[in-house]
Amino acid sequence: MRIVVLAGGIGGARFLRGLKQAVGPGADITVIGNTGDDIHLFGLKVCPDLDTVMYTLGGGIHEEQGWGRSEETYAVKSELKAYGVGPEWFGLGDKDFATHIVRTQMLGAGYPLSAVTEALCDRWQPGVRLIPMSDDRVETHVLIEEPDAEAGQGGRKAVHFQEFWVKLHASVPALGIIPVGAETAKPAPGVLEALAQADVIILPPSNPVVSVGTILAVPGIRAAVAGASAPVVGLSPIIGGAPVRGMADKVLAAVGVETSAAAVARHYGGRAAADGGRGTGLLDGWLVDESDAAAVAEVEAAGIPCRAVPLWMTDLDTTAAMARAALALAEEVRRA
Ligand code: GDP
Ligand code: CA
Numbered sequence: 001m002r003i004v005v006l007a008g009g010i011g012g013a014r015f016l017r018g019l020k021q022a023v024g025p026g027a028d029i030t031v032i033g034n035t036g037d038d039i040h041l042f043g044l045k046v047c048p049d050l051d052t053v054m055y056t057l058g059g060g061i062h063e064e065q066g067w068g069r070s071e072e073t074y075a076v077k078s079e080l081k082a083y084g085v086g087p088e089w090f091g092l093g094d095k096d097f098a099t100h101i102v103r104t105q106m107l108g109a110g111y112p113l114s115a116v117t118e119a120l121c122d123r124w125q126p127g128v129r130l131i132p133m134s135d136d137r138v139e140t141h142v143l144i145e146e147p148d149a150e151a152g153q154g155g156r157k158a159v160h161f162q163e164f165w166v167k168l169h170a171s172v173p174a175l176g177i178i179p180v181g182a183e184t185a186k187p188a189p190g191v192l193e194a195l196a197q198a199d200v201i202i203l204p205p206s207n208p209v210v211s212v213g214t215i216l217a218v219p220g221i222r223a224a225v226a227g228a229s230a231p232v233v234g235l236s237p238i239i240g241g242a243p244v245r246g247m248a249d250k251v252l253a254a255v256g257v258e259t260s261a262a263a264v265a266r267h268y269g270g271r272a273a274a275d276g277g278r279g280t281g282l283l284d285g286w287l288v289d290e291s292d293a294a295a296v297a298e299v300e301a302a303g304i305p306c307r308a309v310p311l312w313m314t315d316l317d318t319t320a321a322m323a324r325a326a327l328a329l330a331e332e333v334r335r336a
Contacts, residue, residue, distance in 0.1 A: 002028045003327075004198040005128075006225075008211020009037070009049040010066040010245065011237055011313075013056035015204035018319025020057065020127055022327070029128040030194040032221070034206075035113065036133075036140035036179050036214035039162045041090055042080065044100040045107055048162075049211065050117055050132060051099060058124025060095075066245075069095040089167040114188040131194070133215045136185035140210055142254070143176035144168075161210060170247040174254035177209055182217040187224075195224040200330045202323075203234035203282070205244070205311065208264050209251040216282075225282050226271065231330040233285040234268060235322060236261035239311055240291050261288040262295040262302075270303035285329040287311060287322070305333050 003023065005016060016031060023029070034049045048067065055061040055069060062068045072093030081088060092100070099120060106116040112135040121130055142164035146155030158178060164170060195201065206212050216222040225232060238261045243249050249259040257267045265288075269281015283304045288295050289311035299306035307329055313319040 001199045002030070002194075002197055003200050003202060004030045004032065004194050004230075005202045005204055006032050006034075006206070006212050006215045007049070007053055007204055008034045008206035009052035010056075012049070012204045012206040012211065013053045013061070014066075014313045014319060015202075015206075015235065015323065016053065016057060016128060018313065018316060018321075019202070019204075019323040021316055021320040022323035025127075030190070030198075031128045031130045032191055032194070032215055033117075033130055033132050034211045034214050036138050036182070036210060036217075037161055038137070038139060039090070039160060041087070041092065041100075042085070044097070044104045046090075046092070046100050047103065047113070047117075047132070050130065051096070053128075053130055054117075054121055054124045054126055057126030057128060058121075060124060069093055072096065087167070090162060112188070114190070129190075129194075131190050132188050133191065133221065134185040134218050135188045136181060138179055138181040138185050138214065138218070140214055141178045141180050142174045142251075143178065144172050144174065165210075165247070170250040174250050177213070177251055177254050179214045179217040182214065183219065185218045187218055187220050192220060192224050195221070195228050195230075198228060198230040200327060201225060201228055201230050201232040202326055202330075203232065203268065205235045205237035205313070207237060207246070207248045207251065208257070208267060209248070209255055213255075222282070226280075231284040231334045232271065232282055233287070233326045233330045233333070234265070234283050235287045235311060235326055236264055236289065236292070238264055239289040244312065260295065261286075261292045262298040265299045265304055265306065266302050272303050284333045285326075287325055287329065305329065 037048045052067050062070045113132045140161035141158040146157045265286040268283050286304050286306045290308045293308040296306045309325040
């Protein structure tokens with residue numbers, strides 16, 4: 001069975017670990033990774049979401065933190081600081097630096113990001129095929145109130161997503177989300193083919209705006225998901241009206257979506273319209289947490305078959321059960 005997953009960082013990576021356990025070693029899993037979080041630091045190309053997936057599935061992740069390398073040291077960072085060279089707010093450890101050096105070196109030699117990612121995965125053996133959404137540069141920017149704006153000027157500025165998320169801790173309102181470069185980006189080689197040949201497409205509990213939303217913003221990808229012959233099933237990243245971990249509510253607000261499991265489902269939309277006609281959305285099925293069972297009727301009223309199951313990724317077995325529930329729902333809604 002060919003499974004395709006559109007993944008961000010932590011939420012996507014943890015889900016994938018459960019999916020791998022659920023389907024066993026023979027499975028064919030392709031991960032289309034978000035690169036909108038990518039940032040250039042110290043002359044190096046950093047791809048946080050691709051690396052989180054690679055390290056998590058390859059056994060190199062810092063488990064508690066959810067990103068970066070395990071048993072990391074920060075000698076390079078403190079030496080840079082001694083030179084007065086920042087930014088200090090982005091945590092790059094020594095082991096992690098090596099990944100970014102190899103990546104930047106290969107990109108400089110002319111390899112596309114997809115080939116570089118494949119080369120990095122040769123070491124980590126994540127057990128999935130990890131493809132960046134695009135080889136072209138896409139950088140998510142967040143529109144915020146200009147802090148220095150003179151009173152009454154109503155100034156706004158766009159900051160890099162990492163500055164909003166990591167430096168500002170999403171503590172100021174996001175007025176808009178702009179995937180800079182997405183409109184002219186092309187899907188990386190293999191992305192559209194994987195979606196067309198998939199037996200199941202899964203939207204994991206990744207951020208619907210700045211992870212999955214950015215992937216879908218690359219022209220051709222949304223249409224390939226909406227038009228795929230495979231069933232498309234998603235798992236809610238929102239439980240009980242709150243993002244389980246992180247600050248997804250801040251970016252949902254920026255796109256006018258309420259922080260609830262049902263609102264995120266409606267945001268993705270159903271592939272079959274409620275009246276049985278052709279919908280314009282992406283989902284054939286949606287899973288909400290058992291504590292959100294009351295949302296099932298609302299989601300189904302929007303034409304999306306919905307089930308309530310435990311969605312806390314507390315350990316590998318629970319996460320594998322989530323993946324099995326997603327695959328079971330996919331079979332249930334698979335069109336003959
Ligand atoms: P990021 O790129 O590192 O932010 O990771 P993703 O976009 O892949 O996933 C982040 C989202 O995962 C967060 O917005 C949370 O809502 C969601 N999330 C994290 N842990 C859990 C969990 O245990 N269960 C569910 N359902 N969602 C989770
Ligand atoms: Ca991310």
